[in-house]
Amino acid sequence: MADMAAHSTHPQGFAHQFEDIGQQRDAGRLGMWIFLATEILFFGGMFTAYTIYRELHLAAFETGSRLLEVQFGATNTVVLICSSLTMALAIRAAQTGKKKGTIIFWLILTMILGAAFLGLKLRFEWYHDYVEHIVPGVGFRNRTEWGSLAPQVQMFMCFYFFMTGLHALHMVIGIGILTTLVIMAGRDRFSSEYYAPLEISGLYWHFVDIVWIFLFPLLYLIGGRYTMGGH
Amino acid sequence: MSTANTDLHGAPAGSGVNYLNASYGIKSWLLTTDHKRIGLLYLVVITFNFFVGGTAAVLMRLNLIEPTGALVEPSTYNKLFSIHGIMMVFFFLVPSIPATLGNFLIPLMIGARDVAFPKLNLLSWYVFVAGSLCALVAVLSGGVDTGWTFYTPYSSTYSHGLVVLAALGVFIAGFSSILTGLNFIVTIHKMRAPGMTWFRLPLFIWAMYATSLIFVLGTPVIAITMFLLGLERIFHVGIFDPALGGDPLLFQHLFWFYSHPAVYIMILPGMGVVSELITAFSRKKIFGYTFVAFSSLSIAVISFIVWGHHMFVTGQSIYAGLVFSALSFLVAIPSAIKVFNWTATLYKGSISYQAPMLYALGFIGLFTMGGLTGLFLASLATDVHLNGTYFIVAHFHYIMVGGAVMAYLGGIHFWWPKISGRLYPDLWARFAALVVFIGFNLTFFPQFVLGYLGMPRRYAVYPAEFQVLNVMSSAGASILGVGYLIPLVYLIWSMRYGPPAGPNPWGAKGLEWTTPSPPPTENFEEMPVVTEDAYNYPTAKGGRHG
Amino acid sequence: MSGHPRSDHPHSEHIVPAGVYVGVFVALLVLTALTTGVAFIDLGPLNTVVALTIAVIKMLLVVLFFMHVRYNKGLTRIVIVAAFFWLGIMMTLMLADELTRHWDMYPEPWSVLLPHLLRFF
Numbered sequence: 001m002a003d004m005a006a007h008s009t010h011p012q013g014f015a016h017q018f019e020d021i022g023q024q025r026d027a028g029r030l031g032m033w034i035f036l037a038t039e040i041l042f043f044g045g046m047f048t049a050y051t052i053y054r055e056l057h058l059a060a061f062e063t064g065s066r067l068l069e070v071q072f073g074a075t076n077t078v079v080l081i082c083s084s085l086t087m088a089l090a091i092r093a094a095q096t097g098k099k100k101g102t103i104i105f106w107l108i109l110t111m112i113l114g115a116a117f118l119g120l121k122l123r124f125e126w127y128h129d130y131v132e133h134i135v136p137g138v139g140f141r142n143r144t145e146w147g148s149l150a151p152q153v154q155m156f157m158c159f160y161f162f163m164t165g166l167h168a169l170h171m172v173i174g175i176g177i178l179t180t181l182v183i184m185a186g187r188d189r190f191s192s193e194y195y196a197p198l199e200i201s202g203l204y205w206h207f208v209d210i211v212w213i214f215l216f217p218l219l220y221l222i223g224g225r226y227t228m229g230g231h
Numbered sequence: 232m233s234t235a236n237t238d239l240h241g242a243p244a245g246s247g248v249n250y251l252n253a254s255y256g257i258k259s260w261l262l263t264t265d266h267k268r269i270g271l272l273y274l275v276v277i278t279f280n281f282f283v284g285g286t287a288a289v290l291m292r293l294n295l296i297e298p299t300g301a302l303v304e305p306s307t308y309n310k311l312f313s314i315h316g317i318m319m320v321f322f323f324l325v326p327s328i329p330a331t332l333g334n335f336l337i338p339l340m341i342g343a344r345d346v347a348f349p350k351l352n353l354l355s356w357y358v359f360v361a362g363s364l365c366a367l368v369a370v371l372s373g374g375v376d377t378g379w380t381f382y383t384p385y386s387s388t389y390s391h392g393l394v395v396l397a398a399l400g401v402f403i404a405g406f407s408s409i410l411t412g413l414n415f416i417v418t419i420h421k422m423r424a425p426g427m428t429w430f431r432l433p434l435f436i437w438a439m440y441a442t443s444l445i446f447v448l449g450t451p452v453i454a455i456t457m458f459l460l461g462l463e464r465i466f467h468v469g470i471f472d473p474a475l476g477g478d479p480l481l482f483q484h485l486f487w488f489y490s491h492p493a494v495y496i497m498i499l500p501g502m503g504v505v506s507e508l509i510t511a512f513s514r515k516k517i518f519g520y521t522f523v524a525f526s527s528l529s530i531a532v533i534s535f536i537v538w539g540h541h542m543f544v545t546g547q548s549i550y551a552g553l554v555f556s557a558l559s560f561l562v563a564i565p566s567a568i569k570v571f572n573w574t575a576t577l578y579k580g581s582i583s584y585q586a587p588m589l590y591a592l593g594f595i596g597l598f599t600m601g602g603l604t605g606l607f608l609a610s611l612a613t614d615v616h617l618n619g620t621y622f623i624v625a626h627f628h629y630i631m632v633g634g635a636v637m638a639y640l641g642g643i644h645f646w647w648p649k650i651s652g653r654l655y656p657d658l659w660a661r662f663a664a665l666v667v668f669i670g671f672n673l674t675f676f677p678q679f680v681l682g683y684l685g686m687p688r689r690y691a692v693y694p695a696e697f698q699v700l701n702v703m704s705s706a707g708a709s710i711l712g713v714g715y716l717i718p719l720v721y722l723i724w725s726m727r728y729g730p731p732a733g734p735n736p737w738g739a740k741g742l743e744w745t746t747p748s749p750p751p752t753e754n755f756e757e758m759p760v761v762t763e764d765a766y767n768y769p770t771a772k773g774g775r776h777g
Numbered sequence: 778m779s780g781h782p783r784s785d786h787p788h789s790e791h792i793v794p795a796g797v798y799v800g801v802f803v804a805l806l807v808l809t810a811l812t813t814g815v816a817f818i819d820l821g822p823l824n825t826v827v828a829l830t831i832a833v834i835k836m837l838l839v840v841l842f843f844m845h846v847r848y849n850k851g852l853t854r855i856v857i858v859a860a861f862f863w864l865g866i867m868m869t870l871m872l873a874d875e876l877t878r879h880w881d882m883y884p885e886p887w888s889v890l891l892p893h894l895l896r897f898f
Contacts (some may be wrong), residue, residue: 015349016344017343017344017345017346017422026421027347027417027420027421027422029849029853030416030417030852031347031351031413031414031417033853033856033857034413034416034856036857036860037447037448037857038413038447038448038450038451038860041448041451041863041864041867042451042454042455043455044451044864044867044868045452045455045456045485045488045867046455047864047868048485048864048867048868048871049459049470049481051872052481053470053476055872055876056875057476060476070813074813077809078809081802081806081809082802084802084839084843085798085799085801085843087843088793088798088842088843089798092792092795092798095792136466137467137468140468151476152476154475155470155475155476158468158469158470158475162462162470166458202843202844203844206839206840206843206844207844209839210836210839210840213832213835213839216832217816217828217831217832218828218832221812221813221816221824221828222825225816448859452867478875480875481871481875484871488867535863535866536866538870539870539874546878547874547878548873548875548876548878548880550880551870551873551874551877551878554870554873
């Protein structure tokens, strides 16, 4: 570990364009938040399109929403919330100077939860939807009970796959980032002085969780489930 | 202002090692994290992109010499104007000043060693190259014919061009913009030298900050738009298809939500450059610094609420049209404020007419004309007649070419001595500026008349009575082309044979002029401490330095 | 502005107690159960309002505690607010078009509207 007393402003991981580690930490954090702002606008474009079509075609969106299985959406929400907790605890482990094993433990737990999310989605939702012929562009079949709403129900399923697909892509990237962090932690790169990569990756991970927090009610719970519909 | 150990005429105090000769070899350039080298890497790529887009323009103007189309079939003509628009907007104008001059100058102007995230900066260049390559491959493999606006359902369903590849290029280049904007915002917030308060910053920095806000807030939306367009085209399902209850206007809304602010991305940096040029060449403090600084921010903010003025005749709600029209008049105000302030700066200034100043003065006149004609287009009733005609083409070329490109050339000339360490031959430069000015006006002024008379845009053929004006425009284009080639020759020539420039050949104020030309890799021998305002020229009329 | 833009942070950062994280975690789980449960009750248009309100609360919990914004300087908050505000601009103006497109294109002339307006006085 670097000699803390002599290099208190320039610890391990310090980048020379900065004056001190505090400035570097500030800059890194601001940079990641600005990136998350761009992600808000990026997903926001789709949320906006979704809002418009939902306004215009509410009945069709309700029909489409009932094609989705609430129990999987809810379970996945819980899985992601757990992963946010484990991520926060991984950062806290570094902040409080815990051994690298502790940090790695929480990181790997986060990765497992992320993988579980993707696994549940792929196997029990998307694959199931494919078998049921409600994946647009891949053997989509209109159902007679949709009547004249059929084109807009297909539109809803487009939104479902586009939005959860884009979200899943971000999860995959997140798991990739976590892998890198595990390797870095394994090489003793983090300390109570320098844990910025963990912190800013955590911001990204929590953001992806927040996107799902909105996707769940907006896609799965439209129009309520009080008329017990379903496949 | 503390200076590095140089005198105004003399050699740098150091060993003569600068960012250009600090290391040699292709790897040292392709793996550089020095913002100055990255600026030059961008310069090379965007110059290439400019000539690709320019070639398309040349072919278009050649075709328009004859009313029946002298050169190409309409289907090819559609590809030409699409390629011209895509290359010029996304791959030349949007990155032009920010990625070249912005990258090079921002750390120098604020007294920093580099940008906040140098490796991210290099990544942004590679991403830009990837996007440019996608676009180039699309151009060479058959082209795209949707226009740079990619309107659906033609682009999503009916076009036979390489829409997905072109959209992918735009998508990728968008990420380059986002990374650049992010880098600039953090750099300007966090890495200013001691004493460099916000209100001592050069106005170029304010302009770049405002531009970066647009980069960060607007570009993600064009990214998602291109993404959705690609999905719709590949999987034949989507959200813009009327057959599924989709709305083509939704695409246009999403597209213009970015693309209108994008035009301010293209002009704000130019305005920042002009503020620097006007002050330097009238040896005078800018008139109304605070107004000019806040006008840049206002333009960035208001630019996001006017996009519907591109859609007045598309079937958009007339009530939304009213709102957008009123807001569009509003956005003219901060631009006008700048023009007034520049003019007031010139008043009683000690003015000299070197090439950068000629470009700056040309900017003020031509941008004003372009901006004023925008008011006719912001007005609903007149836009009904002018939309889709050459009036629009002339309007935006006055701003983009008469404005942005001239500011870009002015900035390149002004900072060339700092970038290269050499002086270019100013007589040739002034001549080229004049050729550009004359060629530009001959090309585009007739287009205002053509549009007013009703000639539609994006047409390969036109009614015979418009031929004279079209021939004038094409003749002007050839002159303009020559005007652009001349600087290429003497600037490259100067890199080898130009006389060495001292640190401050113009005698201008600004931290970038206190360091050797070319600067050392770390920018400053010792980090500066700022004690005075920007443009702190002596008020008594003295002689010029250098 | 002091003009000295070096970091004003001391080298040690605020460390959130693990208990706070667990508390937020539990709250998030409860809210998830709540939003799922409420979906099975017929509240008419309120269903959407409740669902979105709960989602916003969950988001705030994650942002303020997991993402440390509660302990951060103002600039971070400005960035977040700006991003949502811009998203709001996009949604508002786009909806303004989509929802008013089929309003009457040719409003009555003043002479016809006037009696209706005068009824308010």
